[in-house]
Amino acid sequence: MPDNKKRGEEALAHLGRELKARDRKEKTRPLGVVAASAVVILALVGGIYFLSTRDGSEDKVQAEESSTATTPETPTATALTGKRAKALPATVQCTYDSAGEAAKEASKPSGKDVSTKGTVTVNFETSQGPIDMELDRALAPCTTNAIASLAESGYYNDTVCHRMTSGQLNVLQCGDPSGKGSGGPGFQFANEYPTDEADDAAASNPVIYPRGSIAMANAGAGTNGSQFFLNYEDSTLAPDYTYFGNVGDEGLKTLDKIAETGVEGGASDGAPAEEVKITRATVKNS
Known part of the structure; x- marks a missing residue:
């Protein structure tokens, strides 16, 4: 009977063959934020596979139990500090590429000379209470620029937070006007912290997105749009999701209230048991 190491090697080899076959197949059709059959990124974290997937063109962050036994070599997850190892220049150039049909009309933000200084406060009025968020330009300037622009334009008004998870992954996911998890603003942009600081070795190591952190949902690197998770x-996830801000004290109280109610039907992944609707967003630069 093969040992754990042998089984792990065989599983990885099988996965590699599947991904190569899928890649050849996917190259025959376009891939965008709205239209893609499946983009899967796996990271083995303490016996759990964490995946960023698109199930039926859906931007998701997903945790699944794995039957594969862990080995002593499995790295320990470290908590993200929310601080860059090296500061960015005073301004950066951001690229926002067109990507499919927008779920709701939205304009691309300007990507020229985007500031990396200060913060942006976005306040969501929701059906469950206020959620205040402080977005950090120094951490993720292009993401902060995009989310602030969408919020200021009214893109998030009258939209629901369509997904909630509990257990290994504890998030409330919002930002899709269609409410289905497949909608975006019609443009996409690159990952930032911590992805852009991870070398090839660190990219496969798990990290902890701490309580209160805000990160972008995606369907693979460079497919960030309007969806985010709180x-x-x-x-605990692979460092594949841009961490761009934190929820304030009032917002955490609202999140705790939503989390206590749980997921619809008592599941661990699905729509919140009680609807969470963003009725209005306001933006303040500082």
């Missing part, structure tokens, strides 16, 4: 408790 961590109401720590969540």
